[in-house]
Amino acid sequence: MIVKIINKSKNQLPGYETIHSAGMDLRADLEAPIVLQPMERKLIPTGLYIELPESFEAQIRPRSGLAYKHGISIVNSPGTIDADYRGEIKVLLVNLSTEAFEINTGDRIAQMIVARHEKVSWEEAEILNDTTRGAGGYGHTGVN
Numbered sequence: 001m002i003v004k005i006i007n008k009s010k011n012q013l014p015g016y017e018t019i020h021s022a023g024m025d026l027r028a029d030l031e032a033p034i035v036l037q038p039m040e041r042k043l044i045p046t047g048l049y050i051e052l053p054e055s056f057e058a059q060i061r062p063r064s065g066l067a068y069k070h071g072i073s074i075v076n077s078p079g080t081i082d083a084d085y086r087g088e089i090k091v092l093l094v095n096l097s098t099e100a101f102e103i104n105t106g107d108r109i110a111q112m113i114v115a116r117h118e119k120v121s122w123e124e125a126e127i128l129n130d131t132t133r134g135a136g137g138y139g140h141t142g143v144n
């Protein structure tokens with residue numbers, strides 16, 4: 001699928017790092033390095049603007065390497081980029097570790113997955129069909 005993108009960043013376009021990667025890594029595009037103190041969150045610019053087709057979204061997800069090695073995650077994970085959004089894609093990083101973490105331009109801070117989604121119209125009803133699960137949830141089948 002071809003998607004229009006404006007790249008105002010100092011980085012190359014996001015790409016798939018391996019042939020079957022689901023996500024494209026997003027790179028920070030900064031005026032100056034950003035430091036995330038423990039438990040601090042900051043919105044990190046990417047310098048990217050996209051035009052997704054109707055019924056598609058982009059999900060902004062954490063990178064497991066950063067999460068495991070440095071406790072860096074995304075507050076609103078997975079972030080949602082709507083098809084009608086024309087602003088800059090930003091990543092809301094949080095530092096869940098006990099050490100400060102520095103981010104520089106070009107650092108791969110997150111990954112973006114483009115996915116199709118349904119658009120729903122409601123049919124209001126009085127009753128929903130019966131199932132074995134019913135209202136069971138929150139571990140009602142057992143924890144292990």
Ligand SMILES: O=c1ccn([C@H]2C[C@H](O)[C@@H](COP(=O)(O)OP(=O)(O)OP(=O)(O)O)O2)c(=O)[nH]1
Nearest residue numbers: 060076079080081082083085088089090091092
């Ligand atoms: O991680 C994110 C999440 C969102 N956005 C942009 C694209 C998205 O289309 C828009 C709105 O996001 P969302 O719907 O999650 O936020 P909201 O708090 O509901 O804001 P709005 O009222 O503008 O929809 O912000 C980002 O750049 N990065």
Ligand SMILES: [Mg+2]
Nearest residue numbers: 080081082085
């Ligand atoms: Mg919204």
